[in-house]
Amino acid sequence: xxxxxxxxxxxxxxxxxxxxxxxxxxxxxxxxxxxxxxxxxxxxxxxxxxxxxxxxxxxxxxxxxxxxxxxxxxxxxxxxxxxxxxxxxxxxxxxxxxxxxxxxxxxxxxxxxxxxxxxxxxxxxxxxxxxxxxxxxxxxxxxxxxxxxxxxxxxxxxxxxxxxxxxxxxxxxxxxxxxxxxxxxxxxxxxxxxxxxxxxxxxxxxxxxxxxxxxxxxxxxxxxxxxxxxxxxxxxxxxxxxxxxxxxxxxxxxxxxxxxxxxxxxxxxxxxxxxxxxxxxxxxxxxxxxxxxxxxxxxxxxxxxxxxxxxxxxxxxxxxxxxxxxxxxxxxxxxxxxxxxxxxxxxxxxxxxxxxxxxxxxxxxxxxxxxxxxxxxxxxxxxxxxxxxxxxxxxxxxxxxxxxxxxxxxxxxxxxxxxxxxxxxxxxxxxxxxxxxxxxxxxxxxxxxxxxx
Ligand code: AMP
Numbered sequence: 001x002x003x004x005x006x007x008x009x010x011x012x013x014x015x016x017x018x019x020x021x022x023x024x025x026x027x028x029x030x031x032x033x034x035x036x037x038x039x040x041x042x043x044x045x046x047x048x049x050x051x052x053x054x055x056x057x058x059x060x061x062x063x064x065x066x067x068x069x070x071x072x073x074x075x076x077x078x079x080x081x082x083x084x085x086x087x088x089x090x091x092x093x094x095x096x097x098x099x100x101x102x103x104x105x106x107x108x109x110x111x112x113x114x115x116x117x118x119x120x121x122x123x124x125x126x127x128x129x130x131x132x133x134x135x136x137x138x139x140x141x142x143x144x145x146x147x148x149x150x151x152x153x154x155x156x157x158x159x160x161x162x163x164x165x166x167x168x169x170x171x172x173x174x175x176x177x178x179x180x181x182x183x184x185x186x187x188x189x190x191x192x193x194x195x196x197x198x199x200x201x202x203x204x205x206x207x208x209x210x211x212x213x214x215x216x217x218x219x220x221x222x223x224x225x226x227x228x229x230x231x232x233x234x235x236x237x238x239x240x241x242x243x244x245x246x247x248x249x250x251x252x253x254x255x256x257x258x259x260x261x262x263x264x265x266x267x268x269x270x271x272x273x274x275x276x277x278x279x280x281x282x283x284x285x286x287x288x289x290x291x292x293x294x295x296x297x298x299x300x301x302x303x304x305x306x307x308x309x310x311x312x313x314x315x316x317x318x319x320x321x322x323x324x325x326x327x328x329x330x331x332x333x334x335x336x337x338x339x340x341x342x343x344x345x346x347x348x349x350x351x352x353x354x355x356x357x358x359x360x361x362x363x364x365x366x367x368x369x370x371x372x373x374x375x376x377x378x379x380x381x382x383x384x385x386x387x388x389x390x391x392x393x394x395x396x397x398x399x400x401x402x403x404x405x406x407x408x409x410x411x412x413x414x415x416x417x418x419x420x421x422x423x424x425x426x427x428x429x430x431x432x433x434x435x436x437x438x439x440x441x442x443x444x445x446x447x448x449x450x451x452x453x
Contacts, residue, residue, distance in 0.1 A: 016038065016039055016044045017037070017038060017039075018031050018036065018037075018038075018039055021039065021043075021044070021047045021048060021051075022048070022051060023047070023072060023076060024076055024079065024080075026079070026115035026116050027072055027075055027076060027079075027112055027113070027115070027116065029115055030111060030112050030113070030114050030115055030116075031068075031072075031112065033111075033114075034111055034112070036068070039065070039068075040064060040065030040068075040069070040224075041064070041224045042058065042060045042064045042065055042066050042069045042222060042224045043065050043068055043069045043072070045069075045222040045224070046058060046066075046069040046070065046073070046222050047069060047072055047073050049220045049222065050069075050070065050073035050074070050077070050196070050198060051073045051076060051077065053077075053196055054196070054218070054219070054220050055196060055197050055198065055199075055216040055217055055218060055219035055220070056070075056197075056198045056199065056216075056219055056220055056221075056222060057199050057212055057216055057219040057220070057221045057222070058070075058198065058199065058200040058201075058221075058222045058223075059200075059201060059202070059203075059204055059221070059222070059223035059224070060200060060202065060222070060223070060224045061202035061344075061345065061348060062101075062171070062202075062345075062348065063348045063349075064224050066170075066200055067104070067105055067108045068108060068112060070094070070168050070170075070198050070200070071105070071108050071109050071112050071113070072112055074092050074142065074166050074168070075109070075112055075113045075116050075118060075142075077165075077166060077196075078091050078092060078116075078118055078141055078142070078165070078166070079116045079117070079118055082117070082118070082141075087139040088119065088138075088139030088140055088141050089139065089141075089160075089163040090140055090141070090142075090143045090159060090160070090161060090163055090164055091141050091142070091163055091164065091165045091166070092141065092142045092143070092164065092165065092166040092167070092168070093142075093143050093145065093150075093161060093164045093166075093167050093168070093191075094142070094143070094144045094145070094167075094168040094170060095145055095146070095147055095150065095167075095168065095169055095170065095175075095184070095187065096144065096145075096146065096170040096171055097146065097147070097170075097171050097174045097175045097178050097180060098146065098171075098174075099124040099125070099126065099146060099295060099298070100298070100302065101170065101171065102122050102123075102124045102144050102145065102146050103122055103124075103299070105122070105144045105170070106120055106121070106122035106144045109142055109144065113142075118141040118142060119139075119140055119141055119142070120140060120141065120142035120143070120144060121135040121136065121140045121142075121143060121144070122143075122144045122145070123136075123143065123144070123145045123146070123149045123150060123153060124145065124146040124149050124295070125146060125148045125149040125152070126294065126295040127295045127296070129149070129152075129153065129158075132149070132153065132158075133153065133158045136153070136158050136159050137158075143159070147175070147180045147183035147184055147187065148180075148183060150183075150187060151183050151186060151187060154187075154190070161187070161190050161191050161192075162190075162192060163192075164191055164192060164195055165192075165195055165196065166195065166196045166197075166198070167191055167195055167196070167197045167198070167215075168197075168198045168199075168200070169184065169197070169198070169199045169200070169215060170200050171200065171201065171202065172199060172200065172201035172208050172211060172212070173201045173202055173203045173204075173205065173208050174202075176207055176208065176211070181207075181211070184211070185214075188214070188215060197215050197216050197217070197219075199211075199212045199215055199216055199219070202341070202345065203341060233357065234331075234347050234348075234350060234357040234358065234359050235356075235357065235358045235359070235383075236347065236358075236359045236361070236382045236383060237358070237359065237360050237361070237382065237383050237384070237385050238360075238361050238363050238371065238382045238383065238384050238385065239360060239361070239362050239363065239384075239385050239388055239390075240363050240364075240384065240391065240392035241362050241363070241364060241388075241390045241391070241392055242364055242365075242390070242392055242393055242394050242397075243364040243366070243397065245390040246334055246335075246362045246364070247275065247278045248389075248390055249362060249388065249389075249390045250264070250275065250278075250279070250332065250334065250362075251278070251279070251282045251284070252388070252389060252390070253332070253360060254279070254282075254284055254311075254312065259311075259329070259330050260308060260311070260329070261305065261308055261310075261311055261312070261313075261325070261328060261329070261330065262311070262312050262313075262329075262330035262331070262332050263305075263312075263313050263315060263325070263328060263330070263331050263332070263349050263350070264286075264312055264313070264314045264315070264331075264332045264334050265314075265315055265316070265317065265331070265332070265333050265334060265335070265337075265346050266314060266315075266316060266334045266335055267316070267317075267335045267337070267338075268316065269288075269290040269291060269292050269316055271334070271335070272288040272289075272290050272314040272315065272316055273288050273290075275288075275314045275334060276288045276312075276314050279312055279314075284311060284312055285309070285310050285311045285312065286310065286311065286312040286313070286314060287301040287304060287305065287310045287312075287313060287314070288301070288313075288314045288315070289301045289302060289313055289314070289315045289316075290315065290316040291316065301313060305325060306325050306326075314334075317337070317342055317345070317346065325349070328349055328350045328357070329350055329356055329357060329358060330350060330357075330358050330359075330360070331346055331347050331349050331350045331357070331358075331359045331360075332359070332360045332361075332362070333346060333347075333359065333360070333361035333362060334362055335362070335367065336361055336362070336363050336367035336370040336371055336374070337370065337374075338370050340370070340373040340374045340376070340377040340378075341377065343361075343374045343377075343378075344374075344377065344378065346359075347359040360385075361382070363392075364392065364397070365392060365394060365395050365396065365397050366397060
């Protein structure tokens with residue numbers, strides 16, 4: 001069993017080159033053209049395992065080079081025994097939770113496989129199925145799919161999985177989060193029993209380990225970047241700020257012209273749209289990417305962002321999963337995620353492939369609990385930016401009436417307020433009840449925010 005804990009794509013084993021991994025010439029040539037010289041740790045570990053036909057359990061997240069870790073050996077194995085002259089059959093199936101990830105995996109197969117003669121297609125929901133069914137009818141060697149559309153087209157008889165030799169389940173933990181587990185189980189039930197399976201997940205909670213057990217047989221395990229250490233190369237900063245001042249703070253930060261592009265995370269789709277509106281009002285080019293947007297709009301926003309015609313992309317977590325933008329330097333957490341690991345996934349969009357990365361997180365009084373969880377997970381205190389124009393004033397915000405008045409459990413609101421962490425490096429406010437009078441500074445900032453809306 002191989003079990004590595006190297007921390008980032010930057011960390012390489014000396015001496016290991018792609019050409020010492022028994023990779024065939026057409027793929028080596030493509031890797032050279034892509035500018036890859038040294039395999040990342042997960043590639044160095046996984047490629048030999050997959051090439052020998054063994055099942056693999058990979059604990060790794062996007063940003064570690066995991067796509068190439070499975071795509072390279074798959075291309076090599078399929079290329080080694082191609083049946084020429086016959087209609088192509090789906091010999092490898094890669095299932096991934098989001099459309100963006102599917103598209104990116106497809107692009108990787110296209111890049112690394114360009115001299116192999118193998119072909120691939122990508123299928124996902126939210127778009128017309130006809131181009132996808134036409135591609136399937138013409139025959140494909142490698143199919144990259146999201147679970148819903150895969151089952152849909154399979155049920156309509158447009159594809160069969162009976163010839164799959166190598167199956168990849170990507171981002172399994174996110175699959176579970178997104179409620180795809182039943183689709184995944186249905187799909188596994190129709191895969192040939194005799195196959196090679198590769199299973200990737202950023203985290204390994206018990207349900208994932210159980211699921212892996214039903215898919216893999218005698219797997220080798222490769223583990224890189226334990227979730228808490230990926231963040232080491234990213235400069236992380238916290239701004240304590242009142243909820244109502246977050247947009248003003250964002251606009252203020254974006255005055256810095258050194259920030260060429262920034263990926264901003266909001267918790268909700270509505271929140272993403274709202275932030276975009278305000279940025280546009282301030283003449284900052286921004287677009288939103290989330291599940292309510294049509295696939296074409298999402299793809300267009302992503303392309304504009306990659307080409308830097310759009311400076312700020314505002315995304316929800318699910319939509320952002322797998323966004324791979326070269327040289328993305330700034331990630332801004334407009335809201336602190338309530339699941340600590342989500343923070344790591346978010347900031348992992350920057351600092352990729354060893355690049356520089358900076359993360360700013362806006363934390364209001366109610367989010368301090370989440371921040372504590374994050375710091376526990378990453379085992380360090382995040383740097384606090386104290387000197388900024390919108391310091392947190394309201395340490396005990398009044399809850400929205402809807403929550404405070406909850407009849408079923410009248411204690412909840414008060415309990416929640418007393419639970420709030422004492423502000424760090426700022427004046428501690430002991431009272432659980434809201435302050436009777438706001439101080440002047442707060443009012444001033446509040447008015448300022450209002451006027452920018
Ligand atoms: P992934 O984790 O597969 O999403 O890959 C993250 C990023 O690293 C992508 O932009 C890849 O193109 C890039 N990448 C993957 N492998 C290598 C490598 N060996 N050398 C340089 N860049 C790489």
